[in-house]
Amino acid sequence: MKRVLFVTSLLVLGILFFSLAGAQEKLSSLSLEDAIKKGLEEGKDAALYRIQLQVAHNEYQKAMADLLLNPSVISKLSAENSWKWAQREVEINLSELAFSIEEAYYNVLRAEQALRLAQSGAERAKKQLDDIQIRFSLGMVAEIDLLQAQLEAEQAEQEINNASRDLELAWQNLNSLIAVDPGTRFELTSTLSFSPVEIDFEKSLNYALSHRLEIQQAEDNLKLAEKKVEVSNTPYTPSLDKEAARLEREQYSIQLAKTRESIELEIREAYFTLKNAEEQVPLREKALQVARENLNIAQARFENGAITTLDLLEAQYNLYQAEISYLQSIYDYNVSLARFFTKLGLSFDERATFLQSSASPTQEEDTSKSPEAPAS
Template structure:
């Protein structure tokens, strides 16, 4: 009794520990990044590979590749079953049915004539008969009751070969599924890198816009100071002072909006990385526009080779071709073989169960089955597989056109921002000079506040356009790299 209690306690503790360990393994932690040295997009990409939930789900799918391939190969291997069973049965029959259909209970009594031996004196032949005049014999039938026990053990080996080649093409499809999962991981990595870089540039753009807003605030404070000084000497009216003060207030609101936009962009970047939204870290801001010298035809060819999603369509077409062979194989017979060895032993209830039954039975079988007709379902599946193959070919062609369109669009957008950069860079230089001249003229009383405000607005717009152009260029470069499936920088 003590041994049973001890074994039960050990088993319970083992189950609880296993459950606690499994629950702990299922916990997903969200790390928090603290301020460190400046991080590049590649640094953040390495972080996202470990913590992005969406990417991790794709990785988990790919982790089943080996199991799927082994399962496909397993269809060529025999199945092995072993078993052991014990059973006990008992019955007790209390009632029986009389000749007239009534139900009676045991014990049942029956009177029959006593048997008599007759002898033929002439032949010496003897036989048993019944003498109605003799005393009858009474037979008593008690209620039927019995208990039996049975012990059985068996081992079974079975193998089925599809002569139509379904198992072979199933293995090929398993390998294709494995490659598709690997390509999904590659596509996820490319998409993750693109999202990180796009959001990285969005954060930097908002940082520069915030710096611009702070710079403009200082300029407007200086303009307010100049307006007050000129008002004190009577060279302008109080309207200039009031307008300058309003401009300062509006710019302070603009800074609040810029700070909010920056915070939202930073938290979106943290979400893409899979880290805590309030994580803080520095970014590298050394991006400038360069002249793209890429060949469009080479970019398109690179996309056909390097785009994971396009490669997935290629693999899907191969899988559909294998499916045609699989469903066509249903028209061929199947060869099956099996070997079964079993042991059994029956006993009464007063005999214990045994783990070594003595009665043996061995069966070996070999069969060839051929499904001649099944209501045209096999034909329907085969024709559907052929249609799916044709559709897969058209999907591949459509994807090839979409791929080329993506590359061309990204390439044109990159060239557009590069050409615009020359104008925006020149405009910001001219606007900066114009603002400096108007500020000096306003200080000397040679221009109006309206002209100064116009120059200020022009400067802000030109500076913001230049900032937007720089990071739009890099975002377009990221889009081009994503469209061809590899990096250009």
């Protein structure tokens, strides 16, 4: 009997230990930088890219071994280019993965704040419903007013349900990207705020044109084609082969120009999207201030019997929509900024250095207003 009690005690202690360990895991903190690092080091997508790179390296080693038996300048250069392209493709994929993690991180922050706003809206609706019920019991309002208040409260509860589901999906998406259990929850230490940065478009464009891997690959294609022209420039090379080499060089020369134009268009589009998102935030903030003031006025007018219950409930709903819109504008700006940096070919760690190097002295001394998402 004592042995049974002893074993039972051990089991209970073990359950408590693992429960506390699980709770500690759920309460652990996670910064945006750590999330990106974790996803790039431990994520399934990153692991797949590393395997693809190993396969490409094996192919490269095989090609170089074959060259020992059949030496060829063109074959050697082609094998080297293929290996470089494989590395660049992995780097591009990892850059896109880092952006996806950053976007997912911001989406969790947005969803958490949206849930708090929905809960705040439901509290306002509940408070208004309680007031309407008292007024109805005293014969001060009609039954339709009570029904409208009840409907508003029910819709507010539905908004909480919708926000909760959105948050759950946001967490699962982030957890999938950083390779943790879907049920894990972190305390996100980075914030979703509006801190506009000064962007020098011309410097950004020049950086992209000199760092984007697609351009480097197009340049390598042209160099290979030029080498083929050089090798074929002998009296023993058939004229048709010479012409084919020349045409290939012309083809890759045009392709390089098209790649540059395409990337310039990408950067310009990303820049305009960023500026549009930046300009929307103060507009949405102003709309939020107007909605709050309108609700205050509506509440006062309702107390004096100057407007109907429906008018008051509409003002409450408009405030909630303005809060959500302002929150979304901040999210859009942060995602647009991250996408712009990704288009430039910058990693997360390289951004601060780039901004510092591209900022003018007056810009470095400037301090911008950085309002966070609306408090619930």
